Amino acid sequence: MPAPLRERLRAGPQLRLRDDDAARTPLRARDGRDKRSRHDIKQAERDATAGLTEQIARLQEMLFAQRRRKVLIVLQGMDTSGKDGLVRSLYSRLNPMGVRAVQFKAPNDVEAAHDFLWRVHQQVPVAGEIAVFNRSHYEDVLVPRVQHQIDEPECRRRLAHIRDFERMLAETGTVIVKLFLHISSDEQRKRLQARLADPEKQWKFDENDIVQRKRWDEYRQAYEEAIVATDAEHAPWYIIPADAKTHRNLLVSTLLLEILGALELAYPAPDQELARLTIS
Amino acid sequence: MPAPLRERLRAGPQLRLRDDDAARTPLRARDGRDKRSRHDIKQAERDATAGLTEQIARLQEMLFAQRRRKVLIVLQGMDTSGKDGLVRSLYSRLNPMGVRAVQFKAPNDVEAAHDFLWRVHQQVPVAGEIAVFNRSHYEDVLVPRVQHQIDEPECRRRLAHIRDFERMLAETGTVIVKLFLHISSDEQRKRLQARLADPEKQWKFDENDIVQRKRWDEYRQAYEEAIVATDAEHAPWYIIPADAKTHRNLLVSTLLLEILGALELAYPAPDQELARLTIS
Numbered sequence: 001m002p003a004p005l006r007e008r009l010r011a012g013p014q015l016r017l018r019d020d021d022a023a024r025t026p027l028r029a030r031d032g033r034d035k036r037s038r039h040d041i042k043q044a045e046r047d048a049t050a051g052l053t054e055q056i057a058r059l060q061e062m063l064f065a066q067r068r069r070k071v072l073i074v075l076q077g078m079d080t081s082g083k084d085g086l087v088r089s090l091y092s093r094l095n096p097m098g099v100r101a102v103q104f105k106a107p108n109d110v111e112a113a114h115d116f117l118w119r120v121h122q123q124v125p126v127a128g129e130i131a132v133f134n135r136s137h138y139e140d141v142l143v144p145r146v147q148h149q150i151d152e153p154e155c156r157r158r159l160a161h162i163r164d165f166e167r168m169l170a171e172t173g174t175v176i177v178k179l180f181l182h183i184s185s186d187e188q189r190k191r192l193q194a195r196l197a198d199p200e201k202q203w204k205f206d207e208n209d210i211v212q213r214k215r216w217d218e219y220r221q222a223y224e225e226a227i228v229a230t231d232a233e234h235a236p237w238y239i240i241p242a243d244a245k246t247h248r249n250l251l252v253s254t255l256l257l258e259i260l261g262a263l264e265l266a267y268p269a270p271d272q273e274l275a276r277l278t279i280s
Numbered sequence: 281m282p283a284p285l286r287e288r289l290r291a292g293p294q295l296r297l298r299d300d301d302a303a304r305t306p307l308r309a310r311d312g313r314d315k316r317s318r319h320d321i322k323q324a325e326r327d328a329t330a331g332l333t334e335q336i337a338r339l340q341e342m343l344f345a346q347r348r349r350k351v352l353i354v355l356q357g358m359d360t361s362g363k364d365g366l367v368r369s370l371y372s373r374l375n376p377m378g379v380r381a382v383q384f385k386a387p388n389d390v391e392a393a394h395d396f397l398w399r400v401h402q403q404v405p406v407a408g409e410i411a412v413f414n415r416s417h418y419e420d421v422l423v424p425r426v427q428h429q430i431d432e433p434e435c436r437r438r439l440a441h442i443r444d445f446e447r448m449l450a451e452t453g454t455v456i457v458k459l460f461l462h463i464s465s466d467e468q469r470k471r472l473q474a475r476l477a478d479p480e481k482q483w484k485f486d487e488n489d490i491v492q493r494k495r496w497d498e499y500r501q502a503y504e505e506a507i508v509a510t511d512a513e514h515a516p517w518y519i520i521p522a523d524a525k526t527h528r529n530l531l532v533s534t535l536l537l538e539i540l541g542a543l544e545l546a547y548p549a550p551d552q553e554l555a556r557l558t559i560s
Contacts, residue, residue: 065483084377091376096367097383097414101376134377192559199550203345210559270479279472279490 005255011180011237017224022184023243027250045246052253053093059257060130062265064098067128069263070174073256074136077181078219079209080191082242083134086181089249090132090256098128104135116140116158117165124169137162141226146218159229170234177259178235179252180227181242185216285535291460291517297504302464303523307530325526332533333373339537340410342545344378347408349543350454353536354416357461358499359489360471362522363414366461369529370412370536378408384415396420396438397445404449417442421506426498439509450514457539458515459532460507461522465496 002008008026027045028034034041063069075083087101102123111119117137125131141158144150150158170176183191192209195201212219231237238255242248282288288306307325308314314321343349355363367381382403391399397417405411421438424430430438450456463471472489475481492499511517518535522528 061480084375087376092372095364096371096376096381097364103377189559196554196557196559199555200341200547202550202554203548205554213559267480268483270482274476274482274485275479277476279469279476279493 004258005251006236006238006258009238009240009251009255011227011231011239013228013231015224015228015231015239017182017220017239020182020239020241022182022187022241024241025244025247026241027247027254042246045250049089049246049249049253050093052250052257053090056090056253056257056260057093057095059260059263059265060094060098062267063130063260063263064095064128065267066265068173070125070127070169071130071260072125072169072174072176073130073132074138074176074178075132075134075181076136076138076179076223077242078183078188078216079206079212080188080195081181081183082245082248083181085245086179086249086252087132087134089253094130099130099132100125101132101134104133104137104139115161117161121165125174127173137165138226138230142219142222145222146215159226162230163232163235166230166232166235175259175263176235177256178227178230178237179240179255180223180237181240181248183242185213187243188213284538285518285531286516286538289518289520289531289535291507291511291519293508293511295504295508295511295519297462297500297519300462300519300521302462302467302521304521305524305527306521307527307534322526325530329369329526329529329533330373332530332537333370336370336533336537336540337373337375339540339543339545340374340378342547343410343540343543344375344408345547346545348453350405350407350449351410351540352405352449352454352456353410353412354418354456354458355412355414355461356416356418356459356503357522358463358468358496359486359492360468360475361461361463362525362528363461365525366459366529366532367412367414369533374410379410379412380405381412381414384413384417384419395441397441401445405454407453417445418506418510422499422502425502426495439506442510443512443515446510446512446515455539455543456515457536458507458510458517459535460503460517460519461528462519463522465493467523468493468496 028041036044063071075086077083091099091101100123104120107116107119120133120137123131123133141155141162145155166176192205192213195205227237227239240248240251240255308321316324343351355366357363371379371381380403384400387396387399400413400417403411403413421435421442425435446456472485472493475485507517507519520528520531520535
């Protein structure tokens with residue numbers, strides 16, 4: 001019996017993204033052992049993910065019915081790492097009334113005039129809700145750092161602010177799950193190239209993606225430091241190898257089911273008298 | 281060739297909800313003509329809805345890519361009429377990054393201290409987005425009216441405010457679609473009764489539902505007047521017979537596909553030079 005994904009994917013203080021293989025597929029049989037075609041393996045992973053997401057949906061309904069705990073899922077990753085695809089995979093079966101996807105873009109004037117946690121705090125999940133942050137407050141220790149808009153002491157202060165903020169959220173009932181979708185530079189190149197070539201996807205292309213791509217190593221370094229500095233028992237980071245899309249979704253749904261399953265959720269106990277009431 | 285649903289379901293000035301059969305199923309063969317079992321008919325409707333929703337998802341992506349028009353879907357209906365179920369059916373295939381479900385509950389203190397459109401205006405869709413209002417500003421001409429918290433002149437003023445507000449939204453690029461999910465009193469009784477008996481659903485029961493139910497005729501009357509007073513070419517109301525759940529979802533997806541299809545959406549024209557760019 002392998003260890004739970006919560007342990008196997010957890011980022012530790014020794015995290016070295018350079019040495020982490022973004023193409024590994026821990027839920028697949030080792031090379032050569034699985035005789036099915038690549039296509040069949042992917043389809044099986046899609047089906048398995050769908051089944052797990054059904055189970056997650058059941059737990060989500062209990063979470064919503066109890067209206068006690070909150071769940072915050074933070075999604076980070078380089079451009080094209082699959083954040084949107086993952087949100088879509090999750091949403092396909094969850095109840096939209098209890099799940100909220102929040103996309104954080106570059107801050108507007110009003111947001112930039114506040115501290116960087118201001119706009120984020122406004123979007124945290126309420127009791128019973130799951131909020132999925134597609135990018136997050138972590139952008140504020142990545143982009144400005146790589147672009148030298150903030151210096152090292154300011155970056156350290158921000159990381160401390162994030163630690164304090166997340167501890168407060170956890171202590172007030174929020175289950176925090178932070179996912180880093182790890183793709184390789186080569187996989188990103190392929191995905192950007194495919195985006196350019198597809199007339200139905202070219203609109204997603206942003207010239208800034210190429211500018212950022214040139215600073216791959218610096219971003220990877222900034223991610224690594226931010227992850228190590230903010231990984232905590234109450235706000236753990238998980239490193240999701242994300243070069244293989246269907247496997248990535250399967251990993252995340254397996255992991256989320258483990259985490260939600262451990263919360264011992266249940267429907268509120270039904271009232272027997274109410275069950276006997278006749279509606280006229 | 282039957283007329284489009286946009287015409288067949290459209291509420292007219294002659295609307296009489298009392299005479300509208302909530303159990304009718306215009307997309308099914310007439311009684312006795314379809315030899316399949318009830319179960320098979322429902323499954324076929326689910327499959328057809330899934331197929332239509334895939335097509336809607338494609339148009340939604342184009343809407344999002346263009347970032348020009350906005351779509352506002354207003355869902356209204358008595359308790360248990362299926363607003364949540366419909367949102368869920370829609371969401372299962374749309375891209376959550378371009379669709380936002382907003383649930384309006386009883387106003388909180390701050391909201392109640394403002395005009396009734398204040399909190400609604402904050403949630404209207406942005407360019408490229410579809411917003412689904414699960415309940416809406418229409419609640420403010422229903423509940424307070426039936427409970428005599430506002431008098432007739434105030435109700436007429438509010439209806440005029442709604443007309444002006446929706447005209448402004450339409451003239452600034454919003455496609456408005458208003459759906460009244462019409463269930464019969466008997467169907468509601470069955471659904472509430474089933475909710476009470478099911479230990480996994482009893483938590484959804486609200487004693488207030490029974491209080492409201494006693495005023496069925498008054499609510500129906502208030503709905504009818506609000507719908508007739510605010511139906512307009514740029515903000516049309518559609519009456520969706522909703523006693524049959526799978527047929528209701530099929531009707532709505534067919535209708536939405538007609539409406540979005542008429543917008544002549546397309547992906548932005550690809551840039552040929554960009555398509556030839558090589559990413560390093």
